[in-house]
Amino acid sequence: MAAGADQAALTRRGALAASACAVALAGGAPRAWAVEAPRERLLLDEGWRFQKDDPPGASGLSYDVRPQVKTSEDGKAADARPQEAEAVRADGQRVLKPWILPTANPFIGDPAKRHQRPAGDPGGEVPFVQPAYDDSRWQAVTLPHDWAIEGPWLTTGPYGGMGRLPSWGVGWYRRKLDIPVRDRGRSIFLDVDGPCPTLPSG
Numbered sequence: 001m002a003a004g005a006d007q008a009a010l011t012r013r014g015a016l017a018a019s020a021c022a023v024a025l026a027g028g029a030p031r032a033w034a035v036e037a038p039r040e041r042l043l044l045d046e047g048w049r050f051q052k053d054d055p056p057g058a059s060g061l062s063y064d065v066r067p068q069v070k071t072s073e074d075g076k077a078a079d080a081r082p083q084e085a086e087a088v089r090a091d092g093q094r095v096l097k098p099w100i101l102p103t104a105n106p107f108i109g110d111p112a113k114r115h116q117r118p119a120g121d122p123g124g125e126v127p128f129v130q131p132a133y134d135d136s137r138w139q140a141v142t143l144p145h146d147w148a149i150e151g152p153w154l155t156t157g158p159y160g161g162m163g164r165l166p167s168w169g170v171g172w173y174r175r176k177l178d179i180p181v182r183d184r185g186r187s188i189f190l191d192v193d194g195p196c197p198t199l200p201s202g
């Protein structure tokens with residue numbers, strides 16, 4: 001009986017030791033196991049509003065300074081040699097490039113080559129990016145969306161590289177996102193697939 005009791009005591013001590021070890025690995029005092037929410041991927045193709053061109057008075061929203069287009073050569077062969085690059089001076093013009101480049105820092109291994117984001121919020125005063133802006137008169141669209149395909153067809157001029165459709169210009173897209181309080185503390189990423197080219201704002 002004594003040997004059996006000793007063996008039972010050893011078994012109980014072993015079980016208690018195993019429990020203590022499990023608690024230590026769990027990070028402290030015993031507690032109910034928290035169930036981590038699974039990763040979600042939500043499609044946001046519907047519910048967008050679209051407006052062509054910038055609002056009146058908007059300035060400084062260009063990505064970079066570009067040379068002025070003096071002539072169109074859409075009729076050139078696809079394998080034609082490009083023209084020599086034209087040097088362009090910014091002359092104090094505000095552009096968005098210094099604010100956009102730092103978004104690539106996580107992919108740049110050398111810290112010395114990473115970009116420093118300037119202070120300020122360029123474009124933050126534009127009416128289109130204000131949360132309370134009324135976009136009810138904007139065109140309702142579902143992504144993917146291409147304003148060029150809506151025309152009108154170009155009947156004059158040499159512009160034919162995109163099927164004689166007006167593919168250039170500026171377009172604004174707005175969509176309201178409802179992020180519930182229960183998502184506080186979670187990581188949320190907005191992936192924009194296939195912009196051509198588009199710089200999200202807001």
